[in-house]
Amino acid sequence: MNAPARGTVLIVEDSSESAALLVELVEGEGFAVEVCGTAAEALDAFQRIRPVAVLLDWGLPDNPGPEVCRTIRGLDSAVPIVFVSGRNDETSMARALEAGADDYVPKPVRPGELMARLEAHLRRVAALRNGSHEPAGVAPKARNAQIGLVEVDLIAREVRKAGRPVKIGPLEFKLLEYLLANAGAAVSRDQILSEVYGYEADISSERVDVLVRRLRSKLGEGETGELIAAVPGYGYRLDRRAGR
Numbered sequence: 001m002n003a004p005a006r007g008t009v010l011i012v013e014d015s016s017e018s019a020a021l022l023v024e025l026v027e028g029e030g031f032a033v034e035v036c037g038t039a040a041e042a043l044d045a046f047q048r049i050r051p052v053a054v055l056l057d058w059g060l061p062d063n064p065g066p067e068v069c070r071t072i073r074g075l076d077s078a079v080p081i082v083f084v085s086g087r088n089d090e091t092s093m094a095r096a097l098e099a100g101a102d103d104y105v106p107k108p109v110r111p112g113e114l115m116a117r118l119e120a121h122l123r124r125v126a127a128l129r130n131g132s133h134e135p136a137g138v139a140p141k142a143r144n145a146q147i148g149l150v151e152v153d154l155i156a157r158e159v160r161k162a163g164r165p166v167k168i169g170p171l172e173f174k175l176l177e178y179l180l181a182n183a184g185a186a187v188s189r190d191q192i193l194s195e196v197y198g199y200e201a202d203i204s205s206e207r208v209d210v211l212v213r214r215l216r217s218k219l220g221e222g223e224t225g226e227l228i229a230a231v232p233g234y235g236y237r238l239d240r241r242a243g244r
Helices: 016-028 039-048 065-075 089-097 111-131 169-179 187-194 205-221
Strands: 008-012 032-036 054-057 079-087 105-107 144-147 149-154 158-161 164-166 185-190 229-231 233-237
Touching: 008 016, 008 039, 008 164, 008 233, 016 032, 016 111, 032 039, 032 149, 039 054, 054 111, 065 079, 065 089, 079 089, 079 111, 089 105, 089 205, 105 111, 111 149, 169 187, 169 233, 185 187, 187 205, 187 233, 205 229
Parallel strands: 008 032, 008 054, 054 079, 079 105
Antiparallel strands: 144 149, 149 158, 158 164, 185 233, 229 233
């Protein structure tokens, strides 16, 4: 029997009970699934089937989830990787994003929320891989943006600081892109959740704060000035004057 047209989601989960719940949920949305219980199986399956997305547990018997994530990200810079984990602390979330994950969903999973996030990431990747274009009559987007010592190539999705490459994850780049589009204006945490994550859900604003901290760290704010300024009680603002 042919796999569903929507492609295959790789589920990396060593708990049979948790895996069964995810399989039921994902298959119900029209995807095929491949389930792996170890890191070694997951990496072999990823290269064999090239899934459209990966749902990844943290605690695997042979290697921690972040290491698996980092390896997969090295093989494919765009495939959506979503952690589905029993860990709900800030440190774990930060480590997952640092390893290249696009999102982090703590257990117990809320099915509607998980699928909304996954669908949003799939839409983003489809637009990227298919070369989406602006509607007729809309001026094309500038290729490069410069803030202080930081240069962003919006087409190649590359970042350089003082001429040296800066490696940032897909979600971190999307945040930077959104802040650049609104440079000088304050944007709320709710706006970032909606525009960067691509969905609206009743989740903690800590998710935004963690992502901003990761991006700040990689851009080396201490050297270039405060590129991303906090707006107390509201959100963040990209300072167009930083580092000048």
